[in-house]
Amino acid sequence: MSDHIKSRQRAQRTSASSSGENSLKQVAYQRIEDLLNWGKVRPGQVISQRELVDMTGVTLSAVREAIPRFEAEGLLQTLPQRGLMVPSLDVIFIREAYQMRRIIELATVPDLLAKLDRAIVADWVQWHLDARDRLASDGKSDLTDFLRDFQLYDWDMHASMVNAMGNSLISNVYRVTAIKIRMSAQSRVRVTRENATRVINEHLEFLDPLLEGQTEAATRALSHHIDQSLTLALGGVLKG
Numbered sequence: 001m002s003d004h005i006k007s008r009q010r011a012q013r014t015s016a017s018s019s020g021e022n023s024l025k026q027v028a029y030q031r032i033e034d035l036l037n038w039g040k041v042r043p044g045q046v047i048s049q050r051e052l053v054d055m056t057g058v059t060l061s062a063v064r065e066a067i068p069r070f071e072a073e074g075l076l077q078t079l080p081q082r083g084l085m086v087p088s089l090d091v092i093f094i095r096e097a098y099q100m101r102r103i104i105e106l107a108t109v110p111d112l113l114a115k116l117d118r119a120i121v122a123d124w125v126q127w128h129l130d131a132r133d134r135l136a137s138d139g140k141s142d143l144t145d146f147l148r149d150f151q152l153y154d155w156d157m158h159a160s161m162v163n164a165m166g167n168s169l170i171s172n173v174y175r176v177t178a179i180k181i182r183m184s185a186q187s188r189v190r191v192t193r194e195n196a197t198r199v200i201n202e203h204l205e206f207l208d209p210l211l212e213g214q215t216e217a218a219t220r221a222l223s224h225h226i227d228q229s230l231t232l233a234l235g236g237v238l239k240g
Contacts, residue, residue: 024058028066031056036075036179037155039186041086048083073176089184091234097180098230104162104174105226109219111165112210121211124157125204132200135193147191154199155182184233198238202228 035041035055052063067084070076077085087093112121131150135143155178162174206221228238 024062025065028056028058028062029069031058032063032066032070032076033179036086037182037186039183043086043183043187044088046079046083046085052084073179075176075179086183089187093180094184094230094233097177097184098226098233100173100177101181102223102226104170104177105158105222106219108161108165109210109215109222112161112218113213113215115166116161116164118211120160121207125207125211127153128200128204128207132197132204135197135200143193147193147196150196150199151191154203157203181229181233185229188233188235198228199225 032041032052035052040055041047049060049063049067053060056063067076067078071078074087077087079085131146131153134146159171159175159178163171165171202221202225206218206225209217209221231238
């Protein structure tokens with residue numbers, strides 16, 4: 001099991017033991033969020049509160065308390081007499097999510113250069129270099145666990161970039177936006193050795209200039225990376 005998954009589970013256990021019912025609601029939220037992130041509940045799917053209880057392992061009351069937050073964030077819709085529906089993915093949903101992502105992530109670059117320890121960026125670069133080497137050399141192994149770890153690393157790195165701004169409001173808007181983007185990605189993009197290698201190369205294209213303090217080059221490469229992701233989310237084919 002990856003360090004990222006273990007740390008998330010530890011955080012959930014700590015939350016559950018810290019403040020009673022309030023924390024149980026938070027655990028319910030986190031576990032339903034994981035279902036959305038990993039495509040365990042899919043766009044357009046109708047699901048009952050009881051089914052969410054079974055899938056998350058938390059109480060019905062905790063699920064019920066978490067649902068209004070998902071509704072407010074546009075991640076679940078209540079259907080009277082039917083249950084809950086995960087929003088369907090259409091072009092507008094996807095484009096709006098990626099537009100928000102672009103606005104936020106490109107705005108982080110100056111803050112990253114001003115506030116983030118370059119040693120952290122250097123660690124990101126080295127992790128990607130090691131991951132690329134493994135993907136290139138480990139040709140016959142089942143890479144399922146590694147690819148899952150890679151997805152978690154990708155998500156956490158981009159979130160850390162945004163969090164470097166030190167603005168909790170922006171970080172929360174980005175978190176919700178990222179869930180919407182993952183919903184579209186899980187539905188339309190299969191994570192493979194080839195896709196992971198492409199993403200690693202795109203990451204390095206903006207991490208290297210970020211490490212060297214080159215604002216324009218880092219922003220340009222990050223913009224290209226977001227454009228590529230949007231093309232795939234819309235069902236397009238990448239050129240070159």
